[in-house]
Amino acid sequence: MRPSVLVIFIAFLLFTPSQAHLKSTESSFISILISSQGLDFIKNLLITKAISSLTPLQLPQIKKSVKIPFLGRVDIAFSNITIYHIDVSSSNIAPGDTGVAIIASGTTCNLSMNWHYSYNTWFVPVEISDSGTAQVQVEGMEVGLTLGLENREGSMKLSAKDCGCYVEDISIKLDGGASWLYQGVVDAFEEQIGSAVESTITKKLKEGIIKLDSFLQALPKEIPVDDIASLNVTFVNDPLLSNSSIGFDINGLFTRANATTLPKYYQNSRHPVSCTDPSKMLGISLDEAVLNSASALYFNAEFMQWIVDKVPDQSLLNTAGWRFIVPQLYKKYPNDDMNMNISLSTPPVIKISPNNVDAIVYADLIIDVLESQEVIPVACISLVIHASGSVKIAGNNLAGSVKLNDFTMSLKWSKIGNLRMFLIQPVIWTLIETVFLPYVNVHLGKGFPLPIIHGFTLQNAEIICSYSKITVCSNVAYEDPQNLNQLPFHSYRNTVML
Template identity: 25%
Template sequence: MLLCFWLFLIPPILCTDPGVKVRLTEKGLEYGRQLGVASIQQRLKTIKIPDISGKESVPPIGKVEYSLTNMQIFNVGLPTTAVDLVPGVGIRQSISKASISLNGNWRVKYLRIIRDSGSFQLNVNDLAVTSSIAIRSDNTGRPEVSSVKCEATVGSATIKFHGGGSWLYNLFKNFIDKALRSQMQKQICPLVADAVSDLNPHLKTLNVIAKVDQYAEIEYSMVSSPRVSKSYLDFSLKGEFYNIGKHEEPPFPPEAFLLPPQVNNMMYIGVSSFTANSAAFVYNKAGVISLYVTDDMIPQSSPLRLNTETFGKFIPQIAKTFPGLMMKLLVKTVKNPVITFLPNNATVQASGTVTAYAIQRNATLTPLFIIKLETSVSAKVFVRDTRLAGAVTLNKMNLTLGTSYVGDFQIRFLDSIFQMVLKVVVIPKLNAQLGKGYPLPALGQMKLVNTVLLVLKDYTLIGTDVQFTG
């Protein structure tokens, strides 16, 4: 729940720039406040007031023995609650003008032999609570919260006795009123602390290590203390991809970026180009940015086929040396693709090779040539559920001959074939993977609504409201 972000006093964890930033706005804090009121209200209803008994001198009767028993709270009202951001300090949560109503039984004995009993109702008004919440990282890298400061005051109260000689109680109700309010006041801050601790199970659902697929995972641990301003709270997260089971740092560091002032949504997530490029590094390291292209992947309607007959029209020696054979292409990257974010523009530069093989009748592969391939693609980035996804389209392609096993030939004649292979096979396969997306930082059953996305310089900004469904 967004209450989990009512946090401060986080000790520094790492001295590094984040790959991902999360900003909680005043609108988000307001949603958290609404969720928090229900939690605190339920906790205050659990106040247990022990039986109270004693003796008081009541003129002209003399000593009166009394007891109050079976006291139960039946209503808690929290009409005024607030959450304030204190720049450079943290968050202050306050409750004012609250009320608590309880009922119970009374019993008296006076003049040694006279006994009487009845019921009573106590209404406490002007109850006020001010509390602060601290957070520290647990041993899994997730945040853990606790109440570090709490002040509670119980204001005015009215008590009404019913039944029997209740007029007796009215003679010394001020004493009873004070005793009941004292019992309440002792328990309020511990219960508020319990309400804060109730957040920790929710915090443990934070996907600090989020699995993407069988090759990669992304880490969202905090790298520094949150930044508190007058109108928002910023969290700095690592936001780095790793190969599963092997955390190797990429050969480039994250670079600092600043989120712009935005207030329309509850939460903003900034995903830097570092995060995207760490993904490219991981998948290239895993050797999975490669694809074998065979003729059955080419649309039947295409006149260009992956066989020595088609290629022989451009490179005659292929048709002459390997007549009537099918072909296979291996497309793979030779270095890490580079993702760049500019305003309203996301591009990917990739360097790779295409190795062409003739498929012999005994299924062995004979290399024909290796083409060096430089491509630029435009990327569309979007949010799907709680995942950041994408799709690419080809901008331009440049071919140069790397190695030929069939003699010299003019590479430009192959442009149309490789344009077709990229557009109808490689890019659709890539988009199928990109469309699955990778998980954004999230808590439990968190749902993103009213989401907007902007591509800015060096990062992508996601603005969203949040709902918790569980």
């Protein structure tokens, strides 16, 4: 038979010339790193799914005519040859410059089949035949494939650069009829059965790779966040392969839902993904430009405007509650209800630093008086709010919350004369703490989706804030939901977790 597949694949990785990493003109703001532990997880998952798709596996019928002394020509046929069990004792995954090699060695598989023979002799005028069943044990089988990964118009293209199967040893046990008489004859079919196993498994693996590539090609290039925004998850550049990890770059900016053009407001400041815990399977690094793109998008969509007509202390929305703070307001509009019209003047600016996320919000607060069903703007106060935030993982979402650090205020215009800002400041502080921040935190608590394929969930994630980026380091669990029928293998309903 052929030389060891393991040797072939090692030689392929060592001696195939490396290709230069292709550059893209599009920027990347989210980087993903799959560590050696993550690659082992994916390898084990793929092997489990491959086994489920390979069993049962039907092999083509084998026929052969042999000459036996005193009997003459004997026609022998094996039919209904079925691989019904595969066991992988060890496996390895090895990324290289040109692809990822997955090798399963020490593999055994069990086959069942029917056998039949017939012959005629000169001394017996009728055909003599016999049939029965057989059990086949294949041992020391090696299966290997090298997968190529490349960026193809923003999607990840998967291809089989090499794929093979090598059978080391086969034993056949016949049952039925006078099978013991013909065991030696059947043993001559070992090589044909081994070749059939090798070719059929190789063909099935190549078909699986084509289906897996189709699944990858069908992955969406944007993840909906809500009716306004989507996260652009278009791949940028080819994957970065080392001997122990695979890295991916994606655009990562927020864009208007179903937009035909993508914003290009930011320069690329990509950083390598670095996790303090080497046992984590996955690292996702987000540049602060991702958060600022969300800020700009919602601002431009006029989503950052609020009319406040209900507050915990409702007296603050009546001029009577302001009679000692702004006497002229109460004098001109006695006992009239009020609204607070809050609108941001520019998108919030988000800065990420070690162990902290800071935000600066520029807003205008217009005081409206409601008189005889008429809305009368009476004053506008400019606010500069300094807030700090915290981030957390909620499912597969990156979520967070903010708290008020400080704010400054100035009178922008007034129809009721000059205002004593030091008297108004406690009221504005209360409005920010009891109305503005709770509203914002409700939305931030939901978060936005990280680029995780459906069916995978983050486990035991930790978050690291550094200069201008947030890194999520996590393990991963997989549970195939019932509606994930598009995966290229049969249903797999167990949970795999490291």
